[in-house]
Amino acid sequence: MEKVMSDIVWTGPKNNKTARWEGLVLRAEMMDHGAWWWLVRRLVDAEIGQWLTVGDCWDHEGLVKTGKLAREAAEAAARKYVEGRDE
Secondary structure, eight states: OOOOOOOOOOBSOTTEEEEEETTEEEEEEEOGGGOEEEEEEEEEETTTTEEEEEEEGGGSSSOBOSHHHHHHHHHHHHHHHHHHHTO
């Protein structure tokens, strides 16, 4: 049976978005010159503030030029991680 996952809901200002989903934190932020940065992380140890990067824009070729594309890339990385974790 396939697991039903909740929707990813982004919050924050237009140029700096955050989403919390399935135990992950997704970020998308506009950088200099209209380029966008994105990142997906999981908190490993709250006591010491240790995070595991699940995916980020540095692992992919090419510049992300819009917030929508940055959020879509972060969502795809998060879904891929969660689907692999639940297998």
